[in-house]
Amino acid sequence: MSGYNAVAAKNTENAPSNGLSSQSAAFSHYNNLSAQLPINPQTGELVAGGIKAQAEQCFENIKAIVESIDHVMSDIVRITVFVKNIQDVDAVDEVYKTYFPTYVPARTTVAVADLPKGASVQIEALVSHGEGTIPNAPQAGDLIKLTNNTANAPTSPLSTQTVAFSHYNNLSAQLPIDPKTGRLVVGDVKEQTAQALKNIKAILESIDVPFDDIVKINIFLTDLADTEAVNEVYSRFFPDSSIARAVAYVPARTVVEAAALPLGASVQIEAVVSHGDGTPPQAIEDRHGIVIWANNTENAPIDELSTQTVAFSHYNHLSAQLPIDPKSGKVVSGGVKEQAEQSLKNIKAIVESINHSLEDVVKVNIYVKNIADLDAVDEAYKAFFPQGTPARRVVGVSNLPHDALIQIDATVSNAEGTPRKA
Incomplete structure (x- = not known):
């Protein structure tokens, strides 16, 4: 496999391990981290205390993993926060700010029905990996992380709308918020789905990326019975272009029922998007190169x-x-x-x-x-x-x-x- 990227799985004693998964599995220019529970790696047990103590332990575990692979927290491009109680998000955010005081990654926040070991919160991270994973042949170690926000989609001081690194744009999950009012749109789940997808489209247009460059969509619904209504709207957005329609291209997709979503929304949509140009200093390639x-x-x-x-x-x-x-x-x-x-x-x-x-x-x-x-x-x-x-x-x-x-x-x-x- 010389000259090819290889999967590089790593573990550190400074974070919890379970034998079923690697703490970090790197490939090419990304490190994929296992979701971290608020487990003290020394005791193997959940930390004592409330939601803030649990959130802090999750982030400490992530930090330990990130540092064990010679990276820093600002190399994180996406954070995903799962809570059992949506009311706990404010407390999690207080902790979150201490780990990301200036740069903020793309982010998704979802309340779910349950988490392993009875935890109240679980947090995972996707980390940039500039050196790549070609054995004994470091790649472009100085790749630049590009962040972008547009006024045409909802903004948040806790997340960046899209963070690009190498050949991917990682978008923050979009709620059905009208960016002009900062509030949820009026209407049912169809109107909410349309707004969430419009927000994604606005973000992509702001970085000159076509909608059909989306490779993966994750849809979080508070009621799975709404899937048919969501699909009706979804089909109006995909395929988006004549080229995509000619080949009937639609992204990979996952639909998950959430226990609750921020602001009481009924739907939230997350996208992973291709980035043909790459990020500097990669050679500039033609669009869809x-x-x-x-x-x-x-x-x-x-x-x-x-x-x-x-x-x-x-x-x-x-x-x-x-x-x-x-x-x-x-x-x-x-x-x-x-x-x-x-x-x-x-x-x-x-x-x-x-x-x-x-x-x-x-x-x-x-x-x-x-x-x-x-x-x-x-x-x-x-x-x-x-x-x-x-x-x-x-x-x-x-x-x-x-x-x-x-x-x-x-x-x-x-x-x-x-x-x-x-």
Whole structure:
């Protein structure tokens, strides 16, 4: 593999470890960190105290991991905060400000039904990695992180609308806020979905990036029954251009039910966007100089509103996989272990369809209806990831599509990258 990027998984004694995941899995120009619980690494137990003490421990764990790979907190490009009680966000923010006093990354905040070990908060980070992961061959170690805000979308002192690094733009999750009034738009979930997508579009236009450069969309809904209404609006935005319509391009997608969202919103949408130009000092390339590769296989469930995997540069972004048998189109019989196996089989089928293997997975996101099922899920998980290499996130949700017990998505390395447009 000399001359190619390699997955670099690392752990430090200064942060909690569990044997099922790596604290950090780096590939090319990004470090993917496992979501951090408020666990004291010395005791292996949740810290005593309220939400502020828990948030501080989460950030201390992230800081320890970041420093163990010779980075600093300002190298973080995205923070995701999961809380059990949306009312705790203000307290979390007080702690957050002490770790990001000047530069603020892109950010997503969601209240979920449950978190592992009964924690009140869980925080994860995506970190820039300028030196890359070609063995013994440091890449452009002086890549510049580009931040941008526009008045045409909601602004916040706690987050940057988009943070670009290397070949990706990482957008803060967009609420259905009218940027002119600073308030939620009037109307039902359709109006809210349209506003959230308009905000994303405004951010992308402000950095001269087309809407169809989105490679992954994450939708957080407070009521999964609203999915059909959201999809109706979503279909008006994707595909966006005549080129995308000609090939019926839609991004990879994950839909998650949230227990609550900031400002009492019904929907919040997060986007990961390709950045063909790269960030300096990478050589300036023509727009779409690196091609977006979208792929579906019959060996995994197909959905007309999402692509199973979308590759750009050195990453493949997978849509969330439910425990659906692709032959029958139905949820498999059995309990959560059987459902976890099917979800992972679907991921494996997608990964293999693009000539990769599960060893190339750098991040796994698991959503379970019952957090108490996690032991059974882990039994299935170990068979697919025996080395525990990928970084991991686990959250409890109260509902999943098709009344499934589990849903899993993944980010996969793409050593060969995607080609230049001919």
